Amino acid sequence: QVQLVQSGAEVKKPGASVKVSCKASGYPLTTYYLHWVRQAPGQGLEWMGWINPNSGRTNYAQKFQGRVTMTRDTSINTAYMELGRLRSDDAAVYYCAKEADSSGWYDYWGQGTLVTVSS
Amino acid sequence: DIQMTQSPSSLSASVGDRVTITCRASQGISNNLVWFQLKPGKAPKSLIYAASSLQSGVPSKFSGSGSGTDFTLTINNLQPEDFATYFCQQYHSFPYTFGQGTKLQIK
Numbered sequence A: 001q002v003q004l005v006q007s008g009a010e011v012k013k014p015g016a017s018v019k020v021s022c023k024a025s026g027y028p029l030t031t032y033y034l035h036w037v038r039q040a041p042g043q044g045l046e047w048m049g050w051i052n053p054n055s056g057r058t059n060y061a062q063k064f065q066g067r068v069t070m071t072r073d074t075s076i077n078t079a080y081m082e083l084g085r086l087r088s089d090d091a092a093v094y095y096c097a098k099e100a101d102s103s104g105w106y107d108y109w110g111q112g113t114l115v116t117v118s119s
Numbered sequence B: 001d002i003q004m005t006q007s008p009s010s011l012s013a014s015v016g017d018r019v020t021i022t023c024r025a026s027q028g029i030s031n032n033l034v035w036f037q038l039k040p041g042k043a044p045k046s047l048i049y050a051a052s053s054l055q056s057g058v059p060s061k062f063s064g065s066g067s068g069t070d071f072t073l074t075i076n077n078l079q080p081e082d083f084a085t086y087f088c089q090q091y092h093s094f095p096y097t098f099g100q101g102t103k104l105q106i107k
Helices: none
Strands: A003-006 A010-012 A018-025 A034-039 A045-051 A058-060 A068-073 A078-083 A092-099 A106-109 A113-117 B004-007 B010-013 B019-025 B033-038 B045-049 B062-067 B070-075 B085-090 B102-106
Touching: A003 A092, A003 A106, A010 A018, A018 A034, A018 A092, A018 A113, A034 A068, A045 A068, A045 A092, A058 A068, A078 A092, A106 B033, A106 B045, B004 B085, B010 B019, B019 B033, B019 B085, B033 B062, B045 B062, B070 B085
Parallel strands: A010 A113, B010 B102
Antiparallel strands: A003 A018, A018 A078, A034 A045, A034 A092, A045 A058, A068 A078, A092 A106, A092 A113, B004 B019, B019 B070, B033 B045, B033 B085, B062 B070, B085 B102
16 A cells, blocks of 8 residues: 655754655655645645656745755655755644645645754 | 635534535636645545545545635534544645645534
8 A cells, every 4th residue: 555654753953954755655656746745833734845756857836945855766765855954934744745646636645754943 | 826715723513513614715726626634643634636526545424515716625424533634725736725724623
């Protein structure tokens, strides 16, 4: 069965970077686009961008351009999201989500990774 | 960006009740809307896609309707496991945007 398993919680200092992984099982990562979404405490959900795991092509939300990098390692069926120059308002739960088909909705999500930003 | 306005923000109901949650888009999104359920510490679960199509494995107590700008999610015969937070999301255009969520609580 399809599963997306994310890496564990992270604590980072302001100005640092965090890299979250999302390991896919039950299907080839290259088959469907993978998106990243975050939810800050008490806030709504925010779309960060997507990666085409087959080509490596990415599309980032304007808000995160210049700070986010989405990559993948197809040999281990894993995608990554790295966010740099962390600020306190980047503290959030970060999710990866798999597109169901080319229409764009997500049929499977990762369990989330809590990122804490604190000096 | 397309704004998604979801209401109510919270809802109290009893086991066995039926509830309806609404989502309004700031511009037409055809039927490119998904509803999903979020529980603390768990992966979000997609329930309804294309506004009214039931995701595989999701019980038929969940139903969705709407097109264009106005959408609803209905949950029949509430059970304890249904008390969670529900979100709508548009995937009509980038950036994808979400409703603010509806927290469904036991009365």
